[in-house]
Amino acid sequence: MTSFVHRLTALLRASPVRLALGLVAVFALISIASLTASYTASRTSLDATMRRDLTQDVAGFRAAPSATALAALVAAEARVSDPARIVLSYVTPRGRHYGNGVLAQDQNGYYLTTLDGEGTRIGGEYLALTTTLYGGQLSIARSRAEIDQLWTVFRNIVLLSLLPTLVIALGAGLIMARRSARQVNALGRTLDQLTSGDLAARVQPTAQWSDDFRRIGTRIDRMAAAQEASVDTLRQVSSDVAHDLKTPIQRISVHLDDLSGLPLPDDAAALVDLAQAEVQGVVSVFHALLQIAQIEAGTPKSRFAPVDLAALAATFAELYDPAATEDRRDLRLDMDTAPAMVLGDKDLLGQIPANLIENALRHTPAGTPITIGLHRAGGMSSFRLPTRGLGFPKANAPACCNGYTGWIAAVPRRAAVWG
Numbered sequence: 470m471t472s473f474v475h476r477l478t479a480l481l482r483a484s485p486v487r488l489a490l491g492l493v494a495v496f497a498l499i500s501i502a503s504l505t506a507s508y509t510a511s512r513t514s515l516d517a518t519m520r521r522d523l524t525q526d527v528a529g530f531r532a533a534p535s536a537t538a539l540a541a542l543v544a545a546e547a548r549v550s551d552p553a554r555i556v557l558s559y560v561t562p563r564g565r566h567y568g569n570g571v572l573a574q575d576q577n578g579y580y581l582t583t584l585d586g587e588g589t590r591i592g593g594e595y596l597a598l599t600t601t602l603y604g605g606q607l608s609i610a611r612s613r614a615e616i617d618q619l620w621t622v623f624r625n626i627v628l629l630s631l632l633p634t635l636v637i638a639l640g641a642g643l644i645m646a647r648r649s650a651r652q653v654n655a656l657g658r659t660l661d662q663l664t665s666g667d668l669a670a671r672v673q674p675t676a677q678w679s680d681d682f683r684r685i686g687t688r689i690d691r692m693a694a695a696q697e698a699s700v701d702t703l704r705q706v707s708s709d710v711a712h713d714l715k716t717p718i719q720r721i722s723v724h725l726d727d728l729s730g731l732p733l734p735d736d737a738a739a740l741v742d743l744a745q746a747e748v749q750g751v752v753s754v755f756h757a758l759l760q761i762a763q764i765e766a767g768t769p770k771s772r773f774a775p776v777d778l779a780a781l782a783a784t785f786a787e788l789y790d791p792a793a794t795e796d797r798r799d800l801r802l803d804m805d806t807a808p809a810m811v812l813g814d815k816d817l818l819g820q821i822p823a824n825l826i827e828n829a830l831r832h833t834p835a836g837t838p839i840t841i842g843l844h845r846a847g848g849m850s851s852f853r854l855p856t857r858g859l860g861f862p863k864a865n866a867p868a869c870c871n872g873y874t875g876w877i878a879a880v881p882r883r884a885a886v887w888g
Contacts, residue, residue, distance in 0.1 A: 497631070501631070531602065554612050558607070562604035568608075570610070597610035652679065656672060773813050781815070786822075789826045
């Protein structure tokens with residue numbers, strides 16, 4: 470039930486739904502205003518017609534030549550007239566009543582009664598006209614039931630015509646709005662995928678889409694294709710540069726190997742060894758760059774294998790423990806999850822703890838304890854290395870670091886995929 474209410478609330482908040490509701494509301498207001506105007510005009514016309522009929526009725530009775538003839542005419546008309554529709558009354562100068570009713574008056578106003586001897590009141594509203602004729606009083610009253618029934622007629626029109634029309638219009642509007650909402654959601658999902666780095670995501674609008682959303686979707690796809698092509702080109706250029714630089718660097722390594730075979734002073738030999746180590750590091754970096762470029766191109770993902778990040782962190786902690794001990798540091802492990810399995814390239818993943826530990830050894834004072842942690846939250850594993858070194862400048866400190874002055878590195882998706 471809560472899920473249904475949530476979906477309904479989200480649907481009603483959508484712009485297409487609000488537009489549909491607004492159009493239905495405008496249509497309803499116009500229809501009600503039109504019906505109200507028609508009802509008012511019809512009521513006024515019926516009232517005027519009834520007044521004219523009363524005037525004509527009185528004029529017809531004036532044609533009687535005498536009071537006796539008028540009394541006989543009123544009595545004859547009353548016998549064929551329904552008191553619920555028209556009431557006729559003539560009181561002669563001698564006080565005798567003729568007709569099918571009597572117009573009387575009390576403290577509350579005028580009212581009609583029957584002539585059956587009991588003086589039963591006639592219910593309903595009447596429009597009456599009274600005049601003096603041949604010394605007597607002639608009264609004619611017509612029922613306003615037709616005018617009152619007019620409201621019932623218009624009410625039925627609203628219930629049987631307007632309300633179903635509004636319901637159908639609202640339903641059709643909600644259907645079209647839901648269709649528009651699906652198209653908006655498709656656009657939003659594609660934009661989210663593009664923002665997260667999935668440049669292959671496309672909207673792919675169909676012919677059933679509305680023209681405006683189809684144009685927007687087509688332009689998004691065109692923009693994504695251009696961006697993907699640009700990134701592919703840049704990636705290829707980077708790969709080519711790394712590949713081209715790898716050969717001269719390897720030549721430098723060969724020359725250094727040749728140089729190390731010559732008789733050199735101790736200082737020079739130490740410098741050659743140091744240069745060889747640095748060149749090997751550069752070669753490893755370029756090799757990693759080439760691997761990353763190949764993985765992003767999708768070619769070597771077949772080499773991906775299950776990797777336990779916890780075991781990987783333990784291996785590198787053991788590897789760097791002698792160097793940490795030599796520098797009077799305590800290298801520890803802090804892992805709240807074991808194992809933490811991913812499918813990826815073990816060499817690239819191993820560079821993460823290696824870089825973290827090397828940075829800690831290089832940029833923190835001697836004697837500083839180093840703790841490498843592996844934690845998993847929200848389906849994402851992360852290596853953490855809190856230290857008390859120089860750390861990040863405040864202006865550049867990552868918001869995710871929770872006060873740590875060291876590195877925090879989430880495992881990149883280009884080096885692994887999650888199961």
